Amino acid sequence: MSEDDEATPVEKDAPDATATLLRLLVCGAVEGTDLVLRLLTPSPEPDVDDSEKPGVEKDTAATLARQALIGLLFEAYGAASRGASTAGRVAATAGRFWGSVLEPVARSRTLAPMRLPYDLLVEIGSRELHRWARIGRAEEERSREVAGRIARIPVDDIVAYLRDNPEMEELVRRQAESLIDDLADDPRLAEVIREQGDRYIEHLQENSEAIRALVQSQSAGLASEVADSVRERTVTADTLLERFVRSVLRRRPRETLDGPPPEVRDLAEHPRRRTGD
Amino acid sequence: MTEPSDPRADLQGQYAGFVSRLVATLVDFGIITAVNVVLAWAAIELLAYVGADVRDCPDLESKTPIVAVLCHGAVVVAMLVGTWGPVLYALFFWSTTGQTPGKAMMGIRVVRLDGKPMGLWTTVRRVAGYGLSLAAFGIGFLVILADDRRQGWHDKIAGTCVIYSWKARQNTGLVGRARGLFRSA
Numbered sequence: 001m002s003e004d005d006e007a008t009p010v011e012k013d014a015p016d017a018t019a020t021l022l023r024l025l026v027c028g029a030v031e032g033t034d035l036v037l038r039l040l041t042p043s044p045e046p047d048v049d050d051s052e053k054p055g056v057e058k059d060t061a062a063t064l065a066r067q068a069l070i071g072l073l074f075e076a077y078g079a080a081s082r083g084a085s086t087a088g089r090v091a092a093t094a095g096r097f098w099g100s101v102l103e104p105v106a107r108s109r110t111l112a113p114m115r116l117p118y119d120l121l122v123e124i125g126s127r128e129l130h131r132w133a134r135i136g137r138a139e140e141e142r143s144r145e146v147a148g149r150i151a152r153i154p155v156d157d158i159v160a161y162l163r164d165n166p167e168m169e170e171l172v173r174r175q176a177e178s179l180i181d182d183l184a185d186d187p188r189l190a191e192v193i194r195e196q197g198d199r200y201i202e203h204l205q206e207n208s209e210a211i212r213a214l215v216q217s218q219s220a221g222l223a224s225e226v227a228d229s230v231r232e233r234t235v236t237a238d239t240l241l242e243r244f245v246r247s248v249l250r251r252r253p254r255e256t257l258d259g260p261p262p263e264v265r266d267l268a269e270h271p272r273r274r275t276g277d
Numbered sequence: 278m279t280e281p282s283d284p285r286a287d288l289q290g291q292y293a294g295f296v297s298r299l300v301a302t303l304v305d306f307g308i309i310t311a312v313n314v315v316l317a318w319a320a321i322e323l324l325a326y327v328g329a330d331v332r333d334c335p336d337l338e339s340k341t342p343i344v345a346v347l348c349h350g351a352v353v354v355a356m357l358v359g360t361w362g363p364v365l366y367a368l369f370f371w372s373t374t375g376q377t378p379g380k381a382m383m384g385i386r387v388v389r390l391d392g393k394p395m396g397l398w399t400t401v402r403r404v405a406g407y408g409l410s411l412a413a414f415g416i417g418f419l420v421i422l423a424d425d426r427r428q429g430w431h432d433k434i435a436g437t438c439v440i441y442s443w444k445a446r447q448n449t450g451l452v453g454r455a456r457g458l459f460r461s462a
Contacts, residue, residue, distance in 0.1 A: 234383060235446065240455050241296060241422065245423055246422075259290070260292060267290075
């Protein structure tokens with residue numbers, strides 16, 4: 001097994017909330033330390049080669065020490081986890097063994113006066129443990145809520161700040177204009193547009209009949225739509241004006257009158273049909 | 278069978294009303310006028326080309342009798358076209374399809390009440406009746422508003438009526454607004 005393949009003591013036990021928390025803490029500490037060191041260290045001379053800098057070797061040693069510390073931390077956590085697990089198993093086995101061995105003694109009348117204070121002690125201990133668990137549960141939930149609130153608020157604030165900031169708007173505008181200028185002067189884009197244009201023209205030439213038919217049908221459709229709209233209005237005016245006149249003249253409403261006979265109505269659709277002479 | 282009362286009903290084949298017919302007549306009038314104007318303009322320009330002015334045609338005894346004949350002839354033709362042009366227009370379209378271009382645009386058609394083809398004689402009677410309705414200060418047209426079959430005098434004379442040839446329907450929005458207006462009034 002190579003050195004790279006070697007897993008950390010807690011890596012195999014995923015998902016492990018404690019290990020994740022530990023990693024977060026380590027990450028925060030490492031990143032924070034790096035940031036502080038970068039801010040405190042003066043920037044190097046540009047003409048000096050990296051291999052000649054005295055700080056490089058020092059940095060490597062510091063990095064090694066830091067990584068060793070992190071490794072130790074995880075090793076200790078892994079060992080503690082394994083130890084706690086083993087201790088728990090041993091304690092349970094011992095408890096079962098000694099419980100069965102000492103049961104006759106513990107239940108004897110001789111030790112009865114001592115059992116009462118012992119049970120009381122156990123009960124108090126148990127009650128206290130449950131109280132701590134309750135507090136833990138409540139605090140955990142409260143902590144999650146606070147963490148969620150903190151994670152959300154800054155993002156909203158940043159978005160609002162960027163949205164309302166005139167400097168940011170100016171920056172975006174300047175960048176967009178610069179991009180448009182670049183695109184306008186870009187010969188590659190001009191070539192792409194020319195190629196696309198040629199392709200469209202070729203397509204139009206190849207399908208000229210279909211396109212002509214399409215344009216004609218569109219024009220006819222538009223004209224028909226306009227004509228229908230005008231007709232609808234005049235038909236409505238026919239009805240309204242006639243209704244008014246007939247009501248003034250006290251004549252029967254049109255709805256109560258007979259329409260044209262069927263042979264006349266047929267002529268609406270078939271004007272040349274002969275119905276006999 | 279009574280006429281439908283539902284505003285959304287299909288009115289194809291029902292008697293066409295006054296406004297549709299009036300608009301169709303105005304469209305036809307516009308077409309006839311446009312044709313007359315174009316012909317008159319062409320005649321005036323042609324005569325001007327040969328040196329004649331239709332407002333002051335030369336006498337037949339003048340030095341250019343041919344131009345005088347052309348000028349007087351053009352005036353006579355213009356009068357004939359102006360007078361009989363609309364008559365010929367109506368005779369041709371009513372007797373063939375029952376629809377002048379204006380009526381076709383408005384989706385209405387002239388038909389005989391018995392359902393038979395129009396024929397020349399019916400068309401002539403209708404044209405004559407048209408003249409009579411016009412001569413009576415348009416009263417012959419206004420009776421369309423009150424007649425049960427929406428017939429004018431010319432329709433009564435010729436035994437014709439006018440029907441919607443398209444799938445006519447009312448504009449329900451307009452009907453609703455008109456009802457609201459009548460209610461508020």
